[in-house]
């Protein structure tokens with residue numbers, strides 16, 4: 001018997017508080033992944049940094065480190081987001097170098113992981129910068145990286161794969177935006193379009209990859225590499241909060257609002273953040289009212305997959321990065337006892353915050369990212385016992401920096 005709140009089934013904006021959240025140390029100790037795994041991922045990023053700085057000129061200033069700024073919201077914008085006084089920060093992954101979205105953290109990382117496996121088998125020792133050379137590119141050109149995506153993961157995987165010389169094939173759902181498909185084709189990625197949804201696109205990508213030799217399938221539904229790539233962002237954030245003298249402890253919690261599609265990105269971030277900040281960090285996922293796949297999965301209490309179609313929802317939303325009908329069971333299992341809860345937001349709310357974020361904060365975010373802003377007041381209203389002014393509210397703006405004008409201006413009524 002599925003216990004999904006009636007408002008969720010009715011497609012109403014909802015706040016769901018996780019009844020089975022448990023103390024982070026207890027949950028993390030029982031997890032199949034550990035902090036060591038995150039540290040190994042950080043070490044891999046470091047090995048590749050000199051190569052990334054060669055391949056992407058925009059990364060030279062940071063020596064090949066991919067991260068986004070932590071922006072303080074000014075008092076007026078913070079007041080609007082919070083509906084009262086308090087501190088609001090923006091983790092600006094909409095402006096993440098190379099891809100303009102959070103998927104760089106997972107997608108770029110997984111391609112690097114694969115490149116390292118291939119290169120080591122072919123004799124690579126230490127200096128990863130040599131991988132920019134023609135002999136290595138010729139080797140990579142005999143391999144294909146395949147992924148299914150709503151758009152941004154495909155772009156992140158595609159950009160990194162092509163920069164190294166891999167062939168790349170991206171399977172896209174019908175709700176993926178045309179401009180996201182076009183920009184992939186422009187960098188030499190083969191785009192396979194599907195009439196079905198994101199889950200169908202991932203399934204065809206999987207089948208296509210199984211039929212090829214020398215091929216790696218980036219499995220958005222269960223990849224540990226993607227998950228760990230996202231998790232490494234927790235240390236970047238820790239450094240930035242320290243530098244900004246922002247305390248995070250039991251009396252000054254950090255509430256992080258994370259847009260959720262299949263769950264890998266917010267799941268990996270939650271995993272990393274809980275390791276770094278313990279229960280002083282509280283992770284709130286945000287989903288569209290018509291595609292609340294993680295809410296449906298977690299609130300059902302089921303270990304088998306439950307989709308938004310099973311409860312009569314459509315999975316139709318302009319928050320295209322979040323248009324996912326079935327959550328990753330891997331991510332759901334990892335966050336089941338860690339997250340505070342989930343807020344669902346309507347397309348109208350997401351659009352309103354695309355506009356306000358542009359007009360009041362000067363930031364170009366896409367609807368999937370604006371969902372984070374829309375979630376704050378509902379979350380605080382549903383948790384009145386909690387003093388919202390004691391916390392830092394962190395909006396993880398997950399994409400939009402590379403939205404072309406012809407796509408962005410209509411969103412803000414221009």
Ligand SMILES: Cc1ncc(COP(=O)(O)O)c(C=O)c1O
Pocket residue numbers: 101102103150151152153259260261262263264265266320321322366368369398399400
């Ligand atoms: C802009 C944006 N935000 C959030 C997400 C959610 O990430 P995930 O699907 O890993 O939950 C996506 C996924 O593509 C996205 O494109």
